[in-house]
Amino acid sequence: MSQDKIDIKDVTPKTFNPKTHKTKGDRFNPSNRIYVRESKGTFQTLRRYGGWFLLVLFAAIPWIPYGDRQAILLDIGNQQFNFIGTTLYPQDLTLLALLFMIAAFALFFITTFLGRVWCGYLCPQTVWTFMYIWFEEKLEGSANKRRKQDSNKLTANLAMRKAAKHAAWIAIAIATGLTFVGYFVPVKQLVVGFFTFDADFWPVFWVLFFAGCTYANAGWMRSIVCVHMCPYARFQSAMFDKDTFIVGYNTKRGETRGPRSRKADPKALGLGDCIDCDLCVQVCPTGIDIRDGLQYECINCGACIDACDKTMERMGYDKGLISYTTEHRLSGKHTKVLRPKLLGYGAVLLVMIGLFFAQIAAVDPAGLSVLRDRNQLFRVNSAGEVENTYTLKVINKTQQTQQYQLNVEGLGDVSWYGKQTVQVAPGEVLSLPMSLGVNPDNLDSSVSKIQFILSDSEDFTIEVESRFIKKL
Ligand code: SF4
Numbered sequence: 001m002s003q004d005k006i007d008i009k010d011v012t013p014k015t016f017n018p019k020t021h022k023t024k025g026d027r028f029n030p031s032n033r034i035y036v037r038e039s040k041g042t043f044q045t046l047r048r049y050g051g052w053f054l055l056v057l058f059a060a061i062p063w064i065p066y067g068d069r070q071a072i073l074l075d076i077g078n079q080q081f082n083f084i085g086t087t088l089y090p091q092d093l094t095l096l097a098l099l100f101m102i103a104a105f106a107l108f109f110i111t112t113f114l115g116r117v118w119c120g121y122l123c124p125q126t127v128w129t130f131m132y133i134w135f136e137e138k139l140e141g142s143a144n145k146r147r148k149q150d151s152n153k154l155t156a157n158l159a160m161r162k163a164a165k166h167a168a169w170i171a172i173a174i175a176t177g178l179t180f181v182g183y184f185v186p187v188k189q190l191v192v193g194f195f196t197f198d199a200d201f202w203p204v205f206w207v208l209f210f211a212g213c214t215y216a217n218a219g220w221m222r223s224i225v226c227v228h229m230c231p232y233a234r235f236q237s238a239m240f241d242k243d244t245f246i247v248g249y250n251t252k253r254g255e256t257r258g259p260r261s262r263k264a265d266p267k268a269l270g271l272g273d274c275i276d277c278d279l280c281v282q283v284c285p286t287g288i289d290i291r292d293g294l295q296y297e298c299i300n301c302g303a304c305i306d307a308c309d310k311t312m313e314r315m316g317y318d319k320g321l322i323s324y325t326t327e328h329r330l331s332g333k334h335t336k337v338l339r340p341k342l343l344g345y346g347a348v349l350l351v352m353i354g355l356f357f358a359q360i361a362a363v364d365p366a367g368l369s370v371l372r373d374r375n376q377l378f379r380v381n382s383a384g385e386v387e388n389t390y391t392l393k394v395i396n397k398t399q400q401t402q403q404y405q406l407n408v409e410g411l412g413d414v415s416w417y418g419k420q421t422v423q424v425a426p427g428e429v430l431s432l433p434m435s436l437g438v439n440p441d442n443l444d445s446s447v448s449k450i451q452f453i454l455s456d457s458e459d460f461t462i463e464v465e466s467r468f469i470k471k472l
């Protein structure tokens with residue numbers, strides 16, 4: 001076992017602490033929901049811009065055209081994935097596997113280096129949750145106000161504001177569902193069909209399904225998803241070491257915590273820099289107290305850093321009582337950024353990215369498959385030739401209509417019955433029944449190996465092997 005592993009600490013509160021939400025079983029109790037206080041500061045601005053960037057990207061991609069089609073469309077129904085100028089078919093799905101491996105190693109690399117920044121800044125669960133909290137804050141007031149309002153009788157005014165909040169949440173959820181499904185079915189038809197009640201059943205079902213998930217996850221479940229349902233939270237510790245950047249509280253500097261006036265000298269009072277204002281707990285979306293130490297619920301969002309920095313500023317103390325730091329730095333040791341594990345993940349990631357682009361470059365612009373007629377292996381036609389029947393499937397993987405030439409090799413003099421020049425639309429799979437006829441005197445064996453050859457106007461050729469049968 002590596003010595004760099006973080007020591008396991010039991011931070012289970014010995015007594016119920018109403019400031020946090022860590023008491024066993026209480027997280028699912030609606031009366032104990034977390035009222036997250038809005039936090040402002042450098043990291044929250046970064047998180048907001050990062051979230052907006054991803055949101056705009058997510059919403060815009062399905063609407064970007066390429067030629068007369070969507071630039072990115074994962075058309076599951078037709079088993080075609082359009083990526084800008086290339087159409088991928090199920091046989092190209094090693095690319096998708098590589099893409100998943102790139103995403104996994106990127107996550108390993110980033111987590112080893114910066115802990116759960118993905119969770120805190122870019123994970124859709126966090127981005128959507130903070131967006132929903134923004135509406136809650138604007139329509140129902142601050143966290144303290146909401147807590148008080150919810151413990152009192154529901155007034156007409158509050159009911160109206162709650163209704164407006166849920167309407168905004170539902171609108172975002174439906175927009176999210178439409179956008180997500182728009183990656184799999186043409187988005188323009190989907191949106192028009194959805195609002196005119198003219199769409200097919202399954203796309204509408206999936207839009208409503210994903211809208212329901214968005215509403216429930218970001219509106220109601222929030223940190224329950226991060227803490228109890230997300231598998232990433234469970235295996236992240238395997239990637240952490242003492243040089244991983246985490247959100248940490250400087251105990252040496254902060255303790256002994258306690259309130260004091262701004263003018264008081266903390267040293268004279270025997271106090272550290274933590275004034276026990278609890279703002280770091282109130283802004284935490286997962287309802288933990290970072291002063292208890294590193295906890296698996298922490299999503300590295302930095303909200304507590306911004307809240308604490310504001311308090312430090314107000315008190316005239318140095319910022320950074322809570323900061324992005326490492327276990328080594330907190331214990332006064334040197335942080336080693338470039339370490340074998342991180343470099344290893346980085347190297348594998350680069351190899352995967354290289355392989356992905358090499359495979360993309362090697363994707364053929366056309367495909368050919370050959371099916372022999374299974375009902376009749378051969379027949380003798382009216383010209384006295386031995387005739388074999390095939391079905392050729394020609395796939396145009398480009399975004400333009402193409403003309404292809406078809407030929408066969410391996411039989412010498414051969415008669416081709418059917419089209420030898422075909423025009424195929426972008427993404428079309430053309431099925432072409434045809435047959436070959438050969439004078440039986442020119443056939444040396446009962447079974448001959450032959451090659452069907454497809455070529456386009458730009459010197460691309462593809463060969464597919466098949467058999468020509470004279471007799472059994
Ligand atoms: S402890 Fe701080 S960084 Fe961790 S989730 Fe809570 S607010 Fe975010």
Ligand code: SF4
Pocket residue numbers: 249254257273274275276277278279280281291307308309311321322
């Ligand atoms: S915000 Fe800072 S000063 Fe206030 S309780 Fe948290 S750690 Fe202490």
